[in-house]
Amino acid sequence: MKIGIIGCGGMGRTHYLSLKALSRHKDIAVTALADVREAYLERAAEHFPDAHTYGCGMELLQQESLDAVHICLPSYLHTKHALAAMEKGIHVLIEKPVCLMREEGEALLKKEQETGVKVMVGQVLRSFREYEYLKQVYDDGQYGKLQSIVMQRISGDVLWGYEDWFHDEEKSGSVVMDLHVHDVDFLRYMLGEPDRFEVKATAFATGMINQILTSYEFGDVVAMVEGVWNVSSQTPFQASFRANFEKAVLWYNGSETPSLAVYKDDGTLEHPELESEYDASDLSGEMNISNLGPYYEEIKYFTECVAEDRPVRRAPLSEGVKSVDLALRELNAAKEYILNRKK
Numbered sequence: 001m002k003i004g005i006i007g008c009g010g011m012g013r014t015h016y017l018s019l020k021a022l023s024r025h026k027d028i029a030v031t032a033l034a035d036v037r038e039a040y041l042e043r044a045a046e047h048f049p050d051a052h053t054y055g056c057g058m059e060l061l062q063q064e065s066l067d068a069v070h071i072c073l074p075s076y077l078h079t080k081h082a083l084a085a086m087e088k089g090i091h092v093l094i095e096k097p098v099c100l101m102r103e104e105g106e107a108l109l110k111k112e113q114e115t116g117v118k119v120m121v122g123q124v125l126r127s128f129r130e131y132e133y134l135k136q137v138y139d140d141g142q143y144g145k146l147q148s149i150v151m152q153r154i155s156g157d158v159l160w161g162y163e164d165w166f167h168d169e170e171k172s173g174s175v176v177m178d179l180h181v182h183d184v185d186f187l188r189y190m191l192g193e194p195d196r197f198e199v200k201a202t203a204f205a206t207g208m209i210n211q212i213l214t215s216y217e218f219g220d221v222v223a224m225v226e227g228v229w230n231v232s233s234q235t236p237f238q239a240s241f242r243a244n245f246e247k248a249v250l251w252y253n254g255s256e257t258p259s260l261a262v263y264k265d266d267g268t269l270e271h272p273e274l275e276s277e278y279d280a281s282d283l284s285g286e287m288n289i290s291n292l293g294p295y296y297e298e299i300k301y302f303t304e305c306v307a308e309d310r311p312v313r314r315a316p317l318s319e320g321v322k323s324v325d326l327a328l329r330e331l332n333a334a335k336e337y338i339l340n341r342k343k
């Protein structure tokens, strides 16, 4: 299977290192790479000396015949490249958020239907072992009903982006579309659409939202989620959840080992054994992704869907678009909240 990667920055690196590891077990090859920044392109090409290299993603799509392409571009460039790839009949794995506007989502869904290509969105929590375990416990009811869940995604200020695109709301959609969308997507995956939500927020001095605190009601389940880009880039990254079931508390902290604990109502504590095919960290880049495993799992799933001509069920385009839709509604509510506080 011939695979191209467009965008070899922070996430592109995560994708190509995962693909390199996967190519030891699967019949896949990265045959084309694109990045406008030469240094990043060269750094990627060191891993794939036979790959064709391009200084522009659209040119790669015009020139290459590929089975699949991974779009790891700044979010405002996703739609244009995904539409062009689909036009050529290339299957697409696209980073989250799949797009930044509802109209883009509609155009992508229309093109997917017209072309019949497979599209998966990099909503990677759906491939995290700990989050999968949580969903499994929720689905099988082994600890009774879920009563509440509190999730956090805490990041330092994001300084590594190409031309500082993260700090331009038109290009990133702020922390809400970029970071918070992970938890939004997972909640939707597990619980469906919320009946209602309420948002509180803070903003950077520039006015762009940098912290969102949303409370939701999903039927009987209440949820609270925080997503923040702290003003200091030095703040350590931390993701966590605490899910209160009738008979146990599942407590995950991605910065701890073991990361997942189950505190049962009989007073016992268990750390579930969660198997992983691939565990490796990449601290050489700017992003501090401490474990490539979930990305490897996500990419492996997508390549299997393509190779075996199976439908993408784990994070299909339609789901990515619905998560963007909810996150957009939350972003609008966050902006309204800030405006009203100023009055």
Ligand SMILES: NC(=O)c1ccc[n+]([C@@H]2O[C@H](COP(=O)([O-])OP(=O)(O)OC[C@H]3O[C@@H](n4cnc5c(N)ncnc54)[C@H](O)[C@@H]3O)[C@@H](O)[C@H]2O)c1
Pocket (backbone or CB within 6 Å): 006, 007, 008, 009, 010, 011, 012, 034, 035, 036, 037, 040, 055, 056, 057, 058, 072, 073, 074, 075, 077, 095, 096, 097, 122, 123, 124, 160, 161, 162, 178
């Ligand atoms: N799934 C996750 O956990 C996760 C984590 C971080 C970022 N992301 C997402 O991944 C995407 C990329 O984020 P990033 O952190 O890698 O950003 P980045 O700025 O580090 O990387 C983007 C790369 O695209 C290149 N680029 C820009 N325009 C181009 C063009 N026209 N053609 C070819 N290359 C071009 C840039 O030079 C840069 O190297 C974003 O959508 C982001 O939200 C996902």
